Amino acid sequence: MRFLGVDPGSHGAIAVLTEDGSIHAVHDMPSVEVKVGKTKRTRVSTALLSDLMREITDMACIVTVEDVGGFSGQSCSAAFTFGRACGQLEGVLTALQLPVAYVTPQKWKKAAGIVSDKGAAREAAMRLWPAHAHLFKRVMDADRAEACLLARHGWLSVQRAVAA
Known part of the structure; x- marks a missing residue:
């Protein structure tokens, strides 16, 4: 059994943990550079x-995805781009028929003992x-x-269920 964690978005990431909660792999979100007007954007x-998810879900897995929404101060076009990235992820997960749990940032961060600061997430992971601190x-x-x-949140959920 593998446990996947997905931080959605064009600059997001996908983590794979093993049955004992150790890191098997960490991947940056697969992306491409596209030209939008005169600038290049990551999408x-x-x-x-799809190729990556097929490769890393070659055995039973549980996928935990951050349940996200728009961000305060985000432009309409940025919100649409982020929503599209989330939709692409959801489409791939659905097509592969993977079990997915959506968890709000508040819930998984509280369980991890961190605040909303991204630096705290890095420190906790290290x-x-x-x-794998590198x-x-x-x-x-x-x-x-x-x-x-x-991914650890999903892993801990299973550990608690087994212990109950």
């Missing part, structure tokens, strides 16, 4: 995401998985840390 690649050392690695903590 989720549905094809690459503390929980010191052998995956979380940069500020931009916060999404990886959050994906790992989301």
